[in-house]
Amino acid sequence: LEICYGATFLKMVWDIDIYQTSLVVLTIAGVYTITGGLIAVAYVEALQAGIMIFGSVLLMGYAFSDVGGYQGLLKSYFHAIPKMISKGNWTAKTACYIPHIPWPALVFGATSLSLFYGCADQVSVQRFLAGKNMSHMKGGCLLYGYLMLLPMFLIVMPGMISRTLFPDEVACVVPSECQKYCGAETTCSLLAYPMLVTAVLPTGLQGLMVSTICAALMSSLTSAFNSASALFTMNIYLWMRPLATEMELMTHLWELHSNVCLLLYRTQGLSSDHLKCETSTATPSFPQEGELLDVVCNIETSRQRD
Numbered sequence: 001l002e003i004c005y006g007a008t009f010l011k012m013v014w015d016i017d018i019y020q021t022s023l024v025v026l027t028i029a030g031v032y033t034i035t036g037g038l039i040a041v042a043y044v045e046a047l048q049a050g051i052m053i054f055g056s057v058l059l060m061g062y063a064f065s066d067v068g069g070y071q072g073l074l075k076s077y078f079h080a081i082p083k084m085i086s087k088g089n090w091t092a093k094t095a096c097y098i099p100h101i102p103w104p105a106l107v108f109g110a111t112s113l114s115l116f117y118g119c120a121d122q123v124s125v126q127r128f129l130a131g132k133n134m135s136h137m138k139g140g141c142l143l144y145g146y147l148m149l150l151p152m153f154l155i156v157m158p159g160m161i162s163r164t165l166f167p168d169e170v171a172c173v174v175p176s177e178c179q180k181y182c183g184a185e186t187t188c189s190l191l192a193y194p195m196l197v198t199a200v201l202p203t204g205l206q207g208l209m210v211s212t213i214c215a216a217l218m219s220s221l222t223s224a225f226n227s228a229s230a231l232f233t234m235n236i237y238l239w240m241r242p243l244a245t246e247m248e249l250m251t252h253l254w255e256l257h258s259n260v261c262l263l264l265y266r267t268q269g270l271s272s273d274h275l276k277c278e279t280s281t282a283t284p285s286f287p288q289e290g291e292l293l294d295v296v297c298n299i300e301t302s303r304q305r306d
Contacts, residue, residue: 006217010210012194025214029221038130041222048215055212056154062200063161077160080167084174123223162192169195
């Protein structure tokens, strides 16, 4: 789904075919991951991290400038209400927006998920395991912890600004209106970031943000490639063949990398068909969070029929 989101973002900004974009991104990420391994992934992602932070900070600055700074955001956000909140016998009731979150789920569920995402996720742990020594690993953990504070300012606040600038599109509540803007009947919140990029940034800087999105995509993909291949090769294949030579392990690792690339591209095609990522309208249809289970079920059904 990350590939689908990224490809649809690029289609909205530059009107690029999502299948060609997916193939190019997967090929580039697969080539330097297969040939360079974890070392190449670490060096390239260090460069990509700088590009992502710089591009996101730049977008945040332009967004705050358009909305009138932080105080302007505080004043305008609570008035960012779409013009149409009712149609026919459908009305967005105020009670629907009152959060009803049970505290046990919030305390225990969010805590366990946060511990996994911040401390045990293989995408992050493999970087620490590749450290030169224990001091480098500890320093990397501290840097990672501080960088985890940035999404609040680089992602959440620009999203809030996008809602204030485009309340009818981003904050739509009437199903027919949402269908018109993004092809979904529930919400168009996923339009927030790409609409902000195309609205507040000049053409040249839009290219920088496209590079930022591509860097984020390749970062996630190379992490998946390297983690899946290393875990299977070292923990499963080596257990099945304890006397396997280093060349045999490397060959198997390369084959697994290639198969993962092909599998992801095939899955991208299936998910794009089911999520209607590519449409003939100017605004593409974005996949919504509630459609994830439907997508997985549809893909599995298609594979079983094949």
